[in-house]
Protein backbone atom coordinates (compact mmCIF):
# COMPACT_ATOMS: atom_id res chain seq x y z
CA UNK A 1 0.00 0.00 0.00
CA UNK A 2 2.76 2.45 0.93
CA UNK A 3 4.45 1.69 -2.42
CA UNK A 4 1.18 2.53 -4.10
CA UNK A 5 0.94 5.86 -2.31
CA UNK A 6 4.56 6.68 -3.13
CA UNK A 7 3.90 5.90 -6.78
CA UNK A 8 0.86 8.19 -6.70
CA UNK A 9 3.09 11.05 -5.50
CA UNK A 10 5.38 10.45 -8.48
CA UNK A 11 2.38 10.55 -10.82
CA UNK A 12 1.26 13.84 -9.24
CA UNK A 13 4.64 15.34 -10.08
CA UNK A 14 4.79 13.95 -13.61
CA UNK A 15 1.32 15.16 -14.53
CA UNK A 16 1.20 18.28 -12.28
CA UNK A 17 -2.06 17.19 -10.75
CA UNK A 18 -3.31 16.40 -7.28
CA UNK A 19 -4.11 12.76 -6.52
CA UNK A 20 -6.03 12.65 -3.26
CA UNK A 21 -5.82 9.19 -1.69
CA UNK A 22 -8.45 8.04 0.80
CA UNK A 23 -8.82 4.79 2.68
CA UNK A 24 -12.59 5.05 2.69
CA UNK A 25 -15.13 7.53 1.33
CA UNK A 26 -18.84 7.44 0.52
CA UNK A 27 -18.26 7.94 -3.20
CA UNK A 28 -15.23 9.47 -4.91
CA UNK A 29 -17.61 11.26 -7.28
CA UNK A 30 -19.26 13.03 -4.35
CA UNK A 31 -15.91 14.32 -3.10
CA UNK A 32 -14.62 15.22 -6.56
CA UNK A 33 -17.69 17.37 -7.22
CA UNK A 34 -16.55 19.88 -4.60
CA UNK A 35 -15.27 23.07 -6.21
CA UNK A 36 -11.72 22.72 -4.86
CA UNK A 37 -10.08 20.77 -7.68
CA UNK A 38 -8.27 21.77 -10.85
CA UNK A 39 -8.34 20.13 -14.25
CA UNK A 40 -6.93 16.62 -14.07
CA UNK A 41 -7.06 16.26 -10.28
CA UNK A 42 -8.06 12.85 -8.97
CA UNK A 43 -9.87 11.63 -5.87
CA UNK A 44 -9.09 7.95 -5.28
CA UNK A 45 -10.32 5.61 -2.56
CA UNK A 46 -9.46 2.11 -1.45
CA UNK A 47 -13.10 1.55 -0.58
CA UNK A 48 -16.43 3.32 -0.99
CA UNK A 49 -19.33 2.92 1.41
CA UNK A 50 -21.82 4.26 -1.12
CA UNK A 51 -20.12 3.75 -4.49
CA UNK A 52 -22.56 4.77 -7.19
CA UNK A 53 -23.16 3.03 -10.50
CA UNK A 54 -25.33 3.70 -13.52
CA UNK A 55 -29.12 3.48 -13.31
CA UNK A 56 -29.09 4.12 -9.55
CA UNK A 57 -27.13 0.90 -8.92
CA UNK A 58 -24.40 0.53 -6.31
CA UNK A 59 -20.79 -0.05 -7.36
CA UNK A 60 -19.07 -2.74 -5.36
CA UNK A 61 -15.31 -3.22 -5.31
CA UNK A 62 -13.19 -5.15 -2.83
CA UNK A 63 -10.99 -2.91 -0.68
CA UNK A 64 -7.49 -2.23 -1.94
CA UNK A 65 -7.72 -4.50 -4.97
CA UNK A 66 -8.93 -2.16 -7.68
CA UNK A 67 -8.85 1.40 -8.94
CA UNK A 68 -11.84 3.41 -7.83
CA UNK A 69 -11.36 7.06 -8.56
CA UNK A 70 -12.85 10.20 -10.05
CA UNK A 71 -11.01 12.58 -12.34
CA UNK A 72 -12.05 16.21 -12.63
CA UNK A 73 -12.02 17.53 -16.19
CA UNK A 74 -12.55 21.19 -17.03
CA UNK A 75 -13.24 21.79 -20.69
CA UNK A 76 -12.94 25.28 -22.15
CA UNK A 77 -14.84 24.85 -25.39
CA UNK A 78 -17.29 21.95 -25.04
CA UNK A 79 -20.96 22.85 -25.46
CA UNK A 80 -23.76 20.97 -23.71
CA UNK A 81 -24.85 19.14 -26.85
CA UNK A 82 -21.35 17.66 -27.24
CA UNK A 83 -21.07 16.41 -23.66
CA UNK A 84 -21.25 12.76 -24.73
CA UNK A 85 -17.78 13.23 -26.25
CA UNK A 86 -16.37 13.36 -22.72
CA UNK A 87 -17.87 9.90 -22.11
CA UNK A 88 -16.39 8.70 -25.37
CA UNK A 89 -12.94 10.04 -24.46
CA UNK A 90 -13.04 8.38 -21.04
CA UNK A 91 -14.16 5.06 -22.49
CA UNK A 92 -11.40 5.18 -25.10
CA UNK A 93 -8.83 6.09 -22.45
CA UNK A 94 -9.77 2.93 -20.55
CA UNK A 95 -9.62 0.77 -23.66
CA UNK A 96 -6.12 2.16 -24.30
CA UNK A 97 -5.13 1.62 -20.68
CA UNK A 98 -6.07 -2.04 -20.86
CA UNK A 99 -4.44 -2.42 -24.29
CA UNK A 100 -1.17 -1.25 -22.71
CA UNK A 101 -1.35 -4.48 -20.66
CA UNK A 102 -2.37 -6.58 -23.68
CA UNK A 103 -6.00 -6.77 -22.62
CA UNK A 104 -8.36 -6.23 -25.55
CA UNK A 105 -11.47 -4.46 -24.28
CA UNK A 106 -14.47 -2.99 -26.05
CA UNK A 107 -16.95 -0.25 -25.20
CA UNK A 108 -20.44 -1.46 -24.51
CA UNK A 109 -22.63 1.46 -25.47
CA UNK A 110 -22.79 3.93 -23.95
CA UNK A 111 -19.73 3.61 -21.72
CA UNK A 112 -19.22 0.27 -19.99
CA UNK A 113 -15.94 -1.46 -20.69
CA UNK A 114 -16.09 -5.14 -21.52
CA UNK A 115 -13.65 -7.97 -22.09
CA UNK A 116 -15.53 -10.52 -24.13
CA UNK A 117 -19.01 -10.54 -22.59
CA UNK A 118 -17.85 -9.49 -19.13
CA UNK A 119 -17.61 -6.08 -17.50
CA UNK A 120 -14.15 -5.01 -16.39
CA UNK A 121 -14.82 -1.32 -15.78
CA UNK A 122 -17.75 1.01 -15.17
CA UNK A 123 -17.87 4.75 -15.54
CA UNK A 124 -20.21 7.33 -14.06
CA UNK A 125 -19.84 10.75 -15.60
CA UNK A 126 -21.49 13.74 -13.97
CA UNK A 127 -21.41 17.05 -15.80
CA UNK A 128 -21.84 20.66 -14.71
CA UNK A 129 -23.30 23.03 -17.25
CA UNK A 130 -23.28 26.81 -17.22
CA UNK A 131 -25.72 28.07 -19.79
CA UNK A 132 -24.88 26.12 -22.93
CA UNK A 133 -21.31 25.27 -21.88
CA UNK A 134 -19.91 22.25 -20.14
CA UNK A 135 -17.75 23.71 -17.38
CA UNK A 136 -16.81 20.61 -15.41
CA UNK A 137 -17.04 16.90 -15.76
CA UNK A 138 -16.45 14.47 -12.91
CA UNK A 139 -15.62 11.11 -14.45
CA UNK A 140 -15.97 8.34 -11.87
CA UNK A 141 -14.14 5.20 -12.89
CA UNK A 142 -14.05 1.75 -11.35
CA UNK A 143 -11.50 -0.57 -12.97
CA UNK A 144 -11.47 -4.13 -11.65
CA UNK A 145 -7.73 -4.72 -11.41
CA UNK A 146 -6.77 -7.44 -8.92
CA UNK A 147 -10.12 -8.64 -7.56
CA UNK A 148 -10.43 -12.45 -7.66
CA UNK A 149 -13.98 -13.02 -6.48
CA UNK A 150 -17.10 -11.03 -7.05
CA UNK A 151 -20.52 -10.59 -5.49
CA UNK A 152 -22.60 -13.41 -7.01
CA UNK A 153 -25.44 -10.91 -7.46
CA UNK A 154 -23.42 -9.13 -10.18
CA UNK A 155 -24.27 -10.15 -13.72
CA UNK A 156 -20.91 -10.63 -15.41
CA UNK A 157 -17.94 -9.01 -13.64
CA UNK A 158 -14.32 -9.67 -14.51
CA UNK A 159 -10.97 -8.17 -13.53
CA UNK A 160 -7.61 -7.73 -15.20
CA UNK A 161 -6.29 -10.46 -12.91
CA UNK A 162 -9.05 -12.92 -13.80
CA UNK A 163 -8.60 -12.21 -17.53
CA UNK A 164 -4.85 -12.72 -17.61
CA UNK A 165 -4.13 -14.80 -14.50
CA UNK A 166 -1.57 -12.36 -13.10
CA UNK A 167 -1.62 -9.47 -10.68
CA UNK A 168 -1.10 -5.84 -11.68
CA UNK A 169 0.57 -2.83 -10.10
CA UNK A 170 -2.32 -0.38 -9.72
CA UNK A 171 -0.13 2.71 -9.99
CA UNK A 172 1.10 1.48 -13.38
CA UNK A 173 -2.49 1.02 -14.50
CA UNK A 174 -3.38 4.55 -13.36
CA UNK A 175 -0.28 5.87 -15.11
CA UNK A 176 -1.40 4.35 -18.41
CA UNK A 177 -4.84 5.89 -17.91
CA UNK A 178 -3.32 9.35 -17.36
CA UNK A 179 -1.13 8.91 -20.42
CA UNK A 180 -4.21 8.13 -22.51
CA UNK A 181 -6.82 10.47 -21.09
CA UNK A 182 -5.28 13.92 -21.54
CA UNK A 183 -4.63 13.68 -25.32
CA UNK A 184 -8.16 12.30 -25.83
CA UNK A 185 -9.64 15.05 -23.67
CA UNK A 186 -7.70 17.66 -25.68
CA UNK A 187 -9.16 16.30 -28.93
CA UNK A 188 -12.64 16.79 -27.48
CA UNK A 189 -11.88 20.26 -26.12
CA UNK A 190 -10.49 21.27 -29.52
CA UNK A 191 -13.62 20.04 -31.26
CA UNK A 192 -11.77 17.29 -33.13
CA UNK A 193 -14.74 14.97 -32.89
CA UNK A 194 -14.05 13.00 -36.09
CA UNK A 195 -11.03 11.25 -34.60
CA UNK A 196 -12.94 10.40 -31.43
CA UNK A 197 -16.00 9.13 -33.35
CA UNK A 198 -13.86 6.87 -35.49
CA UNK A 199 -11.99 5.33 -32.55
CA UNK A 200 -15.13 4.96 -30.46
CA UNK A 201 -16.98 3.13 -33.20
CA UNK A 202 -13.97 0.94 -34.00
CA UNK A 203 -13.86 -0.18 -30.36
CA UNK A 204 -17.58 -0.70 -29.84
CA UNK A 205 -18.85 -3.94 -28.30
CA UNK A 206 -20.92 -5.97 -30.78
CA UNK A 207 -20.10 -3.48 -33.53
CA UNK A 208 -20.39 -6.13 -36.25
CA UNK A 209 -23.25 -8.57 -36.65
CA UNK A 210 -26.79 -9.06 -35.49
CA UNK A 211 -27.49 -9.36 -31.76
CA UNK A 212 -30.45 -9.45 -29.43
CA UNK A 213 -31.65 -6.22 -27.79
CA UNK A 214 -34.63 -5.35 -25.61
CA UNK A 215 -36.56 -2.20 -24.80
CA UNK A 216 -37.59 -2.01 -21.11
CA UNK A 217 -40.49 -4.43 -20.66
CA UNK A 218 -40.55 -5.13 -24.40
CA UNK A 219 -40.17 -8.26 -26.50
CA UNK A 220 -36.49 -8.89 -27.38
CA UNK A 221 -35.58 -8.24 -31.00
CA UNK A 222 -32.59 -8.77 -33.28
CA UNK A 223 -30.71 -5.81 -34.67
CA UNK A 224 -27.30 -4.56 -35.68
CA UNK A 225 -25.59 -1.36 -34.58
CA UNK A 226 -25.79 1.24 -37.34
CA UNK A 227 -24.10 4.15 -35.60
CA UNK A 228 -23.83 6.22 -32.43
CA UNK A 229 -25.00 9.80 -32.97
CA UNK A 230 -23.13 12.85 -31.58
CA UNK A 231 -25.86 13.10 -28.92
CA UNK A 232 -24.86 9.61 -27.76
CA UNK A 233 -28.04 7.99 -29.12
CA UNK A 234 -27.62 4.45 -30.43
CA UNK A 235 -29.06 3.75 -33.88
CA UNK A 236 -30.11 0.14 -34.40
CA UNK A 237 -31.10 -1.50 -37.68
CA UNK A 238 -33.75 -4.13 -37.10
CA UNK A 239 -34.15 -7.29 -39.14
CA UNK A 240 -37.00 -5.73 -41.14
CA UNK A 241 -34.58 -3.06 -42.35
CA UNK A 242 -35.99 -0.19 -40.29
CA UNK A 243 -33.78 1.89 -38.03
CA UNK A 244 -34.56 3.33 -34.63
CA UNK A 245 -32.70 5.70 -32.30
CA UNK A 246 -32.36 4.96 -28.62
CA UNK A 247 -31.20 7.10 -25.73
CA UNK A 248 -29.48 5.59 -22.71
CA UNK A 249 -31.87 3.35 -20.72
CA UNK A 250 -34.26 3.03 -23.69
CA UNK A 251 -32.64 -0.18 -24.89
CA UNK A 252 -30.38 -2.86 -23.45
CA UNK A 253 -28.16 -5.56 -24.89
CA UNK A 254 -29.45 -9.04 -24.16
CA UNK A 255 -26.37 -10.87 -22.91
Ligand code: BTN
Nearest residue numbers: 027051052053054122123140142
Ligand atom coordinates in the same frame (compact mmCIF):
# COMPACT_ATOMS: atom_id res chain seq x y z
C1 BTN B 1 -21.52 1.57 -13.58
O1 BTN B 1 -21.02 0.84 -14.42
O2 BTN B 1 -22.61 1.32 -13.08
C2 BTN B 1 -20.75 2.79 -13.16
C3 BTN B 1 -19.79 2.49 -12.06
C4 BTN B 1 -18.94 3.66 -11.67
C5 BTN B 1 -18.11 3.34 -10.45
C6 BTN B 1 -17.13 4.41 -10.12
S1 BTN B 1 -16.04 3.91 -8.84
C7 BTN B 1 -15.45 5.53 -8.65
C8 BTN B 1 -16.63 6.46 -8.84
N1 BTN B 1 -17.31 6.71 -7.60
C9 BTN B 1 -18.55 6.22 -7.59
O3 BTN B 1 -19.36 6.31 -6.63
N2 BTN B 1 -18.82 5.64 -8.76
C10 BTN B 1 -17.70 5.74 -9.67
